[in-house]
Amino acid sequence: MIELRHVTRRFGPxxxxxxxxxxxxxxxxxxxxxxxxCGKSTxxxxxxxxxxxxxxxxxxxxxxxxxxxxxxxxxxxxxxIQGTGLFPHWTVARNIAMVPQLLKWPRDRIDARVHELMxxxxxxxxxxxxxxxxxxxxxxxxxxxxxxxxxxxxxxLLMDEPFxxxxxxxxxxxxxxxxxxxxxxxxxxxxxxxxxxxxLKLATRIAVMDQGRIIQHDxxxxxxxxxxxxxxxxxxxxxxxxxxxxxxRPVRQLMQAHPAPKRPEPGAEGLKEEDNLRLALSVMLWQxxxxxxxxxxxxxxxxxxxxxxxxxxxx
Amino acid sequence: MRLWLPPxxxxxxLYGLSxxxxxxxxxxxxxxxxxxxxxxERESFLFLLQNHLLLVLISAxxxxxxxVAGGIFATRPSGxxxxxLVSQVASIGQTFPPVAVLALAVPVxxxxxxxxxxALMLYGxxxxxxxxxxxxxGISPAVKEAARGMGMSPLQVLVRxxxxxxxxxxLAGIRTSVTINIATAAIGSTxxxxxxxxxxxxxxxxxxxxxxxxxxxxxxxxxLTTDSxxxxxERTWDRRFSPQVAV
Numbered sequence: 310m311i312e313l314r315h316v317t318r319r320f321g322p323x324x325x326x327x328x329x330x331x332x333x334x335x336x337x338x339x340x341x342x343x344x345x346x347c348g349k350s351t352x353x354x355x356x357x358x359x360x361x362x363x364x365x366x367x368x369x370x371x372x373x374x375x376x377x378x379x380x381x382x383x384x385x386x387x388x389x390i391q392g393t394g395l396f397p398h399w400t401v402a403r404n405i406a407m408v409p410q411l412l413k414w415p416r417d418r419i420d421a422r423v424h425e426l427m428x429x430x431x432x433x434x435x436x437x438x439x440x441x442x443x444x445x446x447x448x449x450x451x452x453x454x455x456x457x458x459x460x461x462x463x464x465x466l467l468m469d470e471p472f473x474x475x476x477x478x479x480x481x482x483x484x485x486x487x488x489x490x491x492x493x494x495x496x497x498x499x500x501x502x503x504x505x506x507x508x509l510k511l512a513t514r515i516a517v518m519d520q521g522r523i524i525q526h527d528x529x530x531x532x533x534x535x536x537x538x539x540x541x542x543x544x545x546x547x548x549x550x551x552x553x554x555x556x557x558r559p560v561r562q563l564m565q566a567h568p569a570p571k572r573p574e575p576g577a578e579g580l581k582e583e584d585n586l587r588l589a590l591s592v593m594l595w596q597x598x599x600x601x602x603x604x605x606x607x608x609x610x611x612x613x614x615x616x617x618x619x620x621x622x623x624x
Numbered sequence: 625m626r627l628w629l630p631p632x633x634x635x636x637x638l639y640g641l642s643x644x645x646x647x648x649x650x651x652x653x654x655x656x657x658x659x660x661x662x663x664x665e666r667e668s669f670l671f672l673l674q675n676h677l678l679l680v681l682i683s684a685x686x687x688x689x690x691x692v693a694g695g696i697f698a699t700r701p702s703g704x705x706x707x708x709l710v711s712q713v714a715s716i717g718q719t720f721p722p723v724a725v726l727a728l729a730v731p732v733x734x735x736x737x738x739x740x741x742x743a744l745m746l747y748g749x750x751x752x753x754x755x756x757x758x759x760x761x762g763i764s765p766a767v768k769e770a771a772r773g774m775g776m777s778p779l780q781v782l783v784r785x786x787x788x789x790x791x792x793x794x795l796a797g798i799r800t801s802v803t804i805n806i807a808t809a810a811i812g813s814t815x816x817x818x819x820x821x822x823x824x825x826x827x828x829x830x831x832x833x834x835x836x837x838x839x840x841x842x843x844x845x846x847x848l849t850t851d852s853x854x855x856x857x858e859r860t861w862d863r864r865f866s867p868q869v870a871v
Contacts, residue, residue, distance in 0.1 A: 359773055384775035394770025398788050398865045408774055457774070467773075 310335045311356060311465065311497065316365035318351050325351045327521035328365070335464075338491060338498040340508040342544070343518035349501045352518070353469055356499060357383050369465070384408060387458030387466040387496070391473045393450045395442040401427075401453050402438040408461040426456040429490065448479035455487075459494065466496040472507070484510055505544055509533070509553060517541050529557055551624040555586035560603055562586075563618055570609035579604050582611065586623050589614050627856045634849040641845065642669040645838060652834040662834040664823040669842060676819040676846065679737065679809050683744035684802050691749045692794060695756025696782065707757075714754040722747050722808045730815055740812030740819075747808060748801040755797025759790025788865045795861055799854035806847045810839070820846065 311333040318326040326348040333339040341349040354360040356367060358379045367374045374382055395404050402423050409419045427434045430452040442450055451471060458466060472480040484507060491498065491511075502508055508515050509529045516526040517540075525537035533554050536542040545553065561582040573579070579602035580589055592601055593616050600615040645663055652662035697703040698710040722743055729739035763786055771781045810821030820843045827835025 357773060359769070380775050380777050382775075383773060386775075388770065388773035390766060390770055390773070392764065392766030394764070394766035394768075394773075396767060396771075396785055397764075398785075411775060411780070454770075 310368075310370055311499065312368040313352070313356075314366050314368070316352075316355065316362050316367060318348070318355060318360065319363045324521055326355070326362075329521075329523050331516055331523060331526065333497060333499060334513075335497050336495040337513035338500060338511055340500045340502060340512035340515050341518055342502055342505055342508040342515055344503060347518045348521040349503075349518050350469055353467055353499055353501050356465075357386050357388060357467055384411060384461065385463050385465065387455075387460075387463045389451075389454050389458045389466070389468040389471040391470045393442070393454040395450060395453060395457070397442055400439050400441060401432070401445070402434075404442065404453055405456045405460050407457055408463075412461055414461075422460060423456075426459055429459075429493075430456045431486065432456070446479075447475050448483060451475060451483060452486075455483075455490075459490075459496075464497060466498040468498065468500045470501055470503070473502070473504075480507075487511060505546070506553075509545075509557065517544060530554065533557070552587050552590075554624040555590060555619075556588075558586050558623075560584050560586060560589050560614055563622060564603045564612035564614040565618070566612040567610065570605065570607075570611050573602065573604060573608065573610045577602060577610070579610070580614065581606070586619060590616075590619055590623065593619070627859055631849055631853040631856055634845065634852055638673070638842065638845045638849050639670075642673045642842060645669050652837070655837065656832060656834040659832055659834065662832070664826060664835045664838055666826065667818060667822060669820075669823075669838070672818060672820050672822055673842065673846070675737075675817075676806075676809055676821075676843075679741060679744060679812065679817065679819065680802060680805050683741055683748050683805055684798065686745050687748040687801060688752055688798055690745075691752035691797075692756050695753055695760060695794075698757065699760045700778075710753065711757050714750050714757065717746070717750040718754075720747075723811060726811060726815055735816035737812070737817045739815055740809060740817045743812075744805050744809060748805045751800040751804070752794065752797040755793050755800075756790065759793030759797075760786055762793065763789050791865060792858065792861055795854070795858055799851065799858070802850055802854070803847055806843065806850060810843055 311331075313329055313331040315328050315330060316326060317324065317328050329348075329352065331339070331352075341352060343349050351360060355362045356369075356374070358374060361375075369377075369382070396407075399407075405423045405426055406419045409422060414422075423438070424434050427437065432449065432452055437445070437449070437453075442453070445453065454471065458468075472483050475483065488511065500508075500511060509532075512529055514526060514528055515532050517524045517532065517537075519540055525532060525541050527535075527537075532541065533545055533550050536545060559582060560580050563586060564582075578596075580592060582603055582605050589601060593599075598616070600613045602610050603612045603614055605611045649663055656662050694710060698707045725743040725746060726739060729742050733739040733742060767785060767789070768781060771785050772778075776784065809817075809819050810824060812819050813821030813825045820839050823835040823839035824843075827833060827837075827839065
């Protein structure tokens with residue numbers, strides 16, 4: 310758990326972060342979102358003491374971070390940044406092994422961990438372990454960046470616009486990847502972005518920041534339904550809210566389930582249970598269908614979702 | 625292994641010529657037919673070579689140490705304030721002719737090896753300092769940010785990331801410095817240091833082109849040998865620390 314109490318950061322006369330209070334529960338993904346210069350990166354960098362805070366206190370698991378050795382503190386926090394910051398003179402494997410090496414793990418334990426992480430992040434160890442960062446695509450490099458941050462199994466993960474420099478398709482796939490990994494590892498994550506859609510997709514709770522203050526700290530659904538101010542309303546897109554809300558809910562919640570899973574008809578197209586309602590609507594509009602079958606992970610048809618229900622209860 | 629062949633061959637040639645210069649007497653007679661003595665004999669060439677090398681080595685070692693230390697200091701948070709000053713000194717110092725440094729050093733240190741050593745150190749320091757600054761400043765801020773953020777101490781960042789990444793540029797600075805100093809050391813002969821410049825000066829004074837040639841050939845060969853040695857060093861460095869360039 311990370312707690313920020315009355316934290317302020319000044320750069321000379323300018324106040325970058327203005328008396329903020331924020332509690333990030335263990336295992337949740339807290340996304341700090343706001344336009345550039347709103348203090349979100351500054352807040353993140355104060356948590357691992359890359360920047361000292363001017364006032365207030367920051368507690369990690371109940372302990373004041375200023376009483377801890379900064380290097381020890383950071384070794385227990387994964388850190389992912391936009392430009393990856395991979396060491397260009399080290400191979401992928403050595404980059405991932407960076408923190409375990411600093412912690413002086415035995416050689417074979419490091420090797421096993423690197424192999425495990427590369428597999429987790431969908432990087433083939435055989436082809437990529439001995440490459441250098443310059444030989445990777447942007448998406449692959451950022452996967453290595455995430456693997457490096459997870460290497461010593463830290464409790465906390467700090468991510469500073471990690472997918473900001475990637476193209477839309479790669480970003481999307483890495484976001485999905487992150488959701489999948491987060492389900493497995495459950496790290497307390499602080500994620501900084503200026504992209505509200507990314508925030509809505511990834512967050513357990515979102516903290517909207519403006520001019521150094523936290524305007525609203527709530528779940529994605531509440532941010533959309535009950536924006537605290539006009540600023541938040543504009544940020545989420547006033548008129549776009551209906552579709553954004555739909556994209557938060559999985560098809561599973563609104564489908565009419567069959568009594569028992571059925572074998573699908575050959576060649577039948579449909580949705581997966583985890584797909585969101587917005588996608589369901591899109592498929593229906595495209596196919597001109599009144600209802601679409603829903604399949605589970607094993608490919609069995611478990612129900613159908615109808616256009617009527619979607620329109621009535623979707624948002 | 626092929627990497628080290630050119631410097632080794634050049635070194636053998638240099639040694640052979642220094643030791644066996646008298647054997648080339650007929651050749652130099654042909655160059656300078658009007659002189660009785662065409663081989664410089666006041667000192668042995670091997671002794672001059674050794675002294676010349678020693679001057680360059682000492683000045684390069686001290687210069688590298690001081691310049692790299694200075695460059696590291698000026699790029700640390702505590703030394704940042706000095707960075708503009710240090711990099712200006714490094715650039716302006718290069719425009720100062722070595723002869724002028726010698727002229728200024730002689731009244732203070734007298735004749736002999738001491739003033740030339742001081743001149744070589746000061747003069748050789750500058751390209752190394754400039755390249756150290758360029759190398760360290762040229763590292764992507766994201767790399768340093770990530771290294772710090774992952775929990776490396778400032779010293780670990782310096783040793784594991786900054787120096788290996790800047791090393792190639794620093795090495796190039798040392799190469800420039802040493803090559804310049806091999807030529808500059810010869811000027812030391814004008815103020816009483818024993819270097820390969822001796823036969824050149826003697827030849828100029830006596831109108832003996834053969835002497836001038838002997839000194840000049842050996843100095844040139846020494847510079848070539850050193851330069852190819854650095855070439856091999858840089859390639860080795862690439863293989864070790866920046867393999868993506870070597871591939």
